[in-house]
Amino acid sequence: MKDQLNLLISLQELDIHILKKQSIINEIPLKISGVETRLNKILTNLDKIKQGLESLEKKKRDKERTLDDINEKINKLKTRITEIKTNKEYQSHLKEIESIEKERYAVEDEILLIMEGIEASLKELKSREETIRSEKSKVDEFKKKLEAEVLEAEKELLALNEARSGIIGSIDEELYNLYMSLIKSGKGLAVVEAKEAICLGCNMNFPPQLFVELKKNEEIIQCPQCHRIFYYKSE
Numbered sequence: 001m002k003d004q005l006n007l008l009i010s011l012q013e014l015d016i017h018i019l020k021k022q023s024i025i026n027e028i029p030l031k032i033s034g035v036e037t038r039l040n041k042i043l044t045n046l047d048k049i050k051q052g053l054e055s056l057e058k059k060k061r062d063k064e065r066t067l068d069d070i071n072e073k074i075n076k077l078k079t080r081i082t083e084i085k086t087n088k089e090y091q092s093h094l095k096e097i098e099s100i101e102k103e104r105y106a107v108e109d110e111i112l113l114i115m116e117g118i119e120a121s122l123k124e125l126k127s128r129e130e131t132i133r134s135e136k137s138k139v140d141e142f143k144k145k146l147e148a149e150v151l152e153a154e155k156e157l158l159a160l161n162e163a164r165s166g167i168i169g170s171i172d173e174e175l176y177n178l179y180m181s182l183i184k185s186g187k188g189l190a191v192v193e194a195k196e197a198i199c200l201g202c203n204m205n206f207p208p209q210l211f212v213e214l215k216k217n218e219e220i221i222q223c224p225q226c227h228r229i230f231y232y233k234s235e
């Protein structure tokens with residue numbers, strides 16, 4: 001039994017390593033999607049700025065078209081001056097031109113404001129694009145690092161699983177089945193040390209008589225509470 005117990009202890013050590021490696025591998029896609037989500041958020045913000053810029057440019061084009069129409073109107077009115085006969089007609093004609101010119105100044109002011117907005121947006125866009133470039137290269141670097149970690153962990157996992165196959169070949173089938181069912185029920189921990197009559201799996205104190213038996217490391221003894229297999233490590 002002593003050999004079997006030693007094999008179980010080795011198996012448990014291996015399985016702890018294997019579980020750790022597996023959890024490293026399992027967590028990596030989550031880590032990658034985390035940094036990608038952050039990057040996508042920045043990209044969405046960039047799209048919003050681009051859309052805002054496009055709408056400003058469209059507004060500017062519209063206002064420029066209005067300005068063209070106004071200028072055309074003013075030119076037409078000015079050419080008609082020669083056709084005017086009376087002074088009264090002439091005065092009202094001038095008033096008309098004046099009022100349209102006022103309209104033109106207003107539109108010109110609006111265009112200036114829009115252009116200021118466009119300039120600010122372009123500046124913002126440029127700075128955001130720089131941020132994105134640096135974020136992207138950070139993300140790429142991070143992904144490369146994680147992918148290298150996966151490769152390394154997979155390599156180690158392969159070696160660990162080979163060692164595991166070597167060990168389980170020498171463990172009694174019934175005992176191995178018990179071990180595996182305890183691994184499932186005991187969150188990956190089936191074989192635990194019992195120190196000073198305390199189970200290090202569930203922290204329960206157990207009867208001293210059991211501890212005396214345990215110290216011999218001669219038979220398979222399970223914790224009365226969590227059923228994990230005990231072993232005793234002499235100082």
Ligand SMILES: [Zn+2]
Pocket residue numbers: 199200201202203204223224225226227228
């Ligand atoms: Zn226990």
